[in-house]
Amino acid sequence: MNYFLLILSVFLSLSCWNNRKEDEIKKIEVKNNRFSDTTIFNYDSVITETKNLLTDDFIIQPFSCFVIISNLQESETDKIIYNTIAPAANCFYNDFFQKRPDELIKVFLFKDEKSYRYWARKLFDDDDVSYFGYYKPSQKTMLMNISTGTGTLVHELTHAFVRYDFPDIPAWFNEGLGSLYERCSLNNGEIIGYVNWRLPSLQNAIKNKTYTELDILFDTDDDEFYGEKSGFYYAQARYFCLYMQEKNLLKKFYKLLRDNFEEDKTGKSFVVKMFEKDLKSIEKEFKSWASKLTLKN
Numbered sequence: 001m002n003y004f005l006l007i008l009s010v011f012l013s014l015s016c017w018n019n020r021k022e023d024e025i026k027k028i029e030v031k032n033n034r035f036s037d038t039t040i041f042n043y044d045s046v047i048t049e050t051k052n053l054l055t056d057d058f059i060i061q062p063f064s065c066f067v068i069i070s071n072l073q074e075s076e077t078d079k080i081i082y083n084t085i086a087p088a089a090n091c092f093y094n095d096f097f098q099k100r101p102d103e104l105i106k107v108f109l110f111k112d113e114k115s116y117r118y119w120a121r122k123l124f125d126d127d128d129v130s131y132f133g134y135y136k137p138s139q140k141t142m143l144m145n146i147s148t149g150t151g152t153l154v155h156e157l158t159h160a161f162v163r164y165d166f167p168d169i170p171a172w173f174n175e176g177l178g179s180l181y182e183r184c185s186l187n188n189g190e191i192i193g194y195v196n197w198r199l200p201s202l203q204n205a206i207k208n209k210t211y212t213e214l215d216i217l218f219d220t221d222d223d224e225f226y227g228e229k230s231g232f233y234y235a236q237a238r239y240f241c242l243y244m245q246e247k248n249l250l251k252k253f254y255k256l257l258r259d260n261f262e263e264d265k266t267g268k269s270f271v272v273k274m275f276e277k278d279l280k281s282i283e284k285e286f287k288s289w290a291s292k293l294t295l296k297n
Contacts, residue, residue: 038062038064038065040102041062041065041103041104042104043062043067043104046067046104046106047060047062047067050067050069050106053123054069054119057071058070058071059071059072059074059077061077061081063081063085063086064085064086064089065089065100065101065103065104065105066085066104066105066106066107067104067105067106067107068081068085068107068109069106069107069108069109070108070109070110070111071109071110071111071115072109072111072146076111077109080109080146080150080153084150084153084154084186085107085153085157087186087187088154088157088181088186088191089157089161090186090189091186091189091190091191092157092158092161092191093161094189094190095251096191096251096254097161097162097164097165097166098165099164099165100161100164100165101160101161101163101164102164103140104140105140105141105142105160106139106140106141106142107141107142107144107153108141108142108143108144109144109146109153110143110144110145110146110147111146111147112145112147113131113145113147116129116133116143116144116145117129119143120143124136124139124141124143126143129143130152131145131148132144132145132148132151132152133145133146133148133152133153133156134156135156135159135160137159137160137163140160142156142157142160144156151181151182151183151184151196152182154181154182154184154186154191155178155179155181155182156178157181158177158178158181159174159178162174162177165258166254166257166258166261168261168265169257169258170218170220170265170266170267171220171221171222171225171226172217172218172220172225172233172237173237173241173254173257173267175225175233175234175237175238176234176237176238176240176241177241177254179196179198179234179237179238179241180193180238180241180242180245181193182196182198183195183196192245193238193241193242193245194242195242195293195294195295195296196238196295197295198234198235198238198239199235199239199290199293199295200295201231201232201234201235202232202235202236202239202290203290203291203293205232205235205236206287206290206291207291210232211236211287212229212232212233212236213283214236214240214271214279214282214283214286215268215279215283217233217236217237217240218266218267218268218271219266220233239286239290239293240286243286243289243290244274246289247275249274249275252274253267253270253271253274256270256273256274257270
C-alpha cells in the first residue's frame with residue numbers, strides 16, 4: 001500500500017495530456033511493480049517537451065520508468081500498459097536483470113501503420129523502419145505499430161532494459177533474447193518464450209545444409225550479425241535461447257556472461273561450462289531438437 005500511495009502522489013502532480021480532464025484520468029495500482037522509486041524521474045519536463053511536438057489526440061501518461069504516448073483510446077492504452085508493459089517489467093526484474101533504468105524511456109503506441117510511419121518520419125526523420133516497431137537507444141525511445149500486436153513491444157522492452165543491466169551484451173544474445181520474447185507468456189513473475197514465426201528460417205537452413213555453426217554465430221560482430229545473413233542469425237540466436245530456456249539454463253547463462261564478460265566476450269566458454277559438453281556435441285543436440293519443433297497457430 002505504501003507503494004501505491006507513493007505512485008498516486010506522483011501521478012497527482014502530473015497531467016495526462018489529451019481531451020480528458022485531470023480528475024478523469026485512471027490511476028491503477030500495479031502490485032509488485034519493481035520500479036517503486038519513481039522520484040528519480042523528471043516526468044514533467046519529458047511530458048511537456050513531448051506534448052509540444054504532438055497533436056491533441058495523443059494520451060501522454062507516466063508509468064514507472066516510462067512515459068507512454070498513445071493515439072489509441074484510453075481503455076486500449078491502459079490494457080497494454082497493465083497487461084503487457086507492467087508484467088513484462090516485473091518478470092524481467094524477478095531474478096533476471098538487476099540494474100534498473102535511471103532515466104525515462106518514451107514508448108509511442110501508434111494505433112495503425114499510417115500514424116506510426118507518419119510520426120516516425122516527423123519526429124525522428126526515420127523512413128526505412130520496421131513494419132512492427134523499433135527502439136532508438138540514443139533517444140531512449142520506442143516506437144510501436146501496435147496494430148500488429150504486442151510481441152514486438154516485449155521484444156523492444158527487452159532491449160531497453162538490457163541496455164542498463166548489460167550494456168556490452170553481444171548482438172547475437174541481445175537479439176536472441178529480444179526475439180525469444182516476441183511470443184511469450186507473462187505469468188507468476190516469469191517470462192517464458194514459445195515457438196514463433198522465425199522457426200522455418202532455422203529449420204530450412206538445417207535441411208538445406210546452409211546452416212552456419214553456433215561457433216560462427218557467437219563470433220559475429222554487429223556488422224556481421226545485422227548483415228546479409230541476419231534473418232538466419234536472428235532465428236538461430238532465438239532458438240538457441242529457447243533451447244537454453246528449455247534446459248533451465250537461460251538465466252544462468254545471462255548472468256554468467258554479464259558478470260564475466262571480460263573473460264569471454266563471445267559467451268562460448270560459458271555455454272560449454274553450463275552444458276558440460278563440448279560445443280560440437282551441444283550443437284548436434286540443438287539441431288536435432290530444433291528440427292523436431294512445430295509451429296502452431
